[in-house]
Amino acid sequence: MPRTPKGEVAIANKEGWIQLRWRHHGKRYYLSLGLRYDPINVEVAKRRASEIRLDMLSNNFDATLGKYRTDPSQQPQIITAVDLFERFIEWKAKRVQARTLEKYYGLVTWLREYFGDGAVGSEDTADDFLQWLMENLEPSTVFERLGLLKAAWDWGIEQELVTANPWSELTIRKSPKQKPRAFSRDEVKRIIQGFRDSPYYCHYADYVQFKFATGCRTGEVNGLRWRHLNEDCTVVWLGEAYSHGEFKDTKTKKPREVKLSASLAEMLRSRMSAGVEGDDLVFPAPEGGPMDAKNFSARGWAKVLAAAGIEYRSAYHTRHTFVSHALASGMNPVEVAAITGHNVKTLYENYAGLIKSHPETPNLF
Incomplete structure (x- = not known):
């Protein structure tokens, strides 16, 4: 428009x-x-x-x-804050994944507690709500929630449910956030070996190795099936993920194919049993079925890191670690993004200090 x-x-x-x-x-x-x-x-x-x-x-x-x-x-009827936002969620539900809606439903709870059956009458009222929210949530979280409120009221204006957006001019100053520290090469080796040596968590060793070696999102690894690999396990197709109890598209909804290293392909071939079916998961849970990310992090991951004397960082740091080491070694950022599924612009913004490769003019003439 x-x-x-x-x-x-x-x-x-x-x-x-x-x-x-x-x-x-x-x-x-x-x-x-x-x-x-x-x-x-x-x-x-x-x-x-x-x-x-x-x-x-x-x-x-x-x-x-x-x-x-x-x-x-x-003349428009006065609509309550909760009613408007719930209608916005109904509209949004047809356009985003169920997991994305969790923060929307969480915000409804805060709106209901503060406004009850009332409306957001003015910018001052809206600002008072944000200040109250700041007493209960981190500034970065309030900043994100403010973005949802602005979008909801913009939608409400277009639907003629309200005539103005009281959130549009409000801002939240985010506190500086320290970037996560990647695991060192030595720590990566110790973590993988820690899983292999553990009598309780050795089942996860290959899973952890794959995560570190590819930088894939957790849901992508949990949803990986044997039919997503070629015959000799040298190429993987990443277009399906498992998260929050359901199989779905990957986060970006853009499938990608990645060529795997020789050591990773060999590890995968060693896992392939004679009777494996294409729909079988490559890394199932010990009891079968898809891996539970929260259960793995709270139990196996935390305990192996503690036993190895390594400072705790979440299992998702396997992705950050892959990107950090790949860029630090001089790998082209565009190639790294193609492997991990990052947006190239986002990769440059978040890892600019690690990028060592520089564009060079070719000898064309």
């Missing part, structure tokens, strides 16, 4: 009905006139648009939009 020029009021056809759209003082406004989109009604809409434009120029703009509605019965 093209952006309406500043100070102008656009007349749009929304499913056969006239809708006016404009921006004023950095905020977006939408107004349905209750008129079908036809030549006569468009002329009526032009007069209404002209009235709004003049009011903005003369500082007489009615931000409630009541002045510009065709019929007093069109």
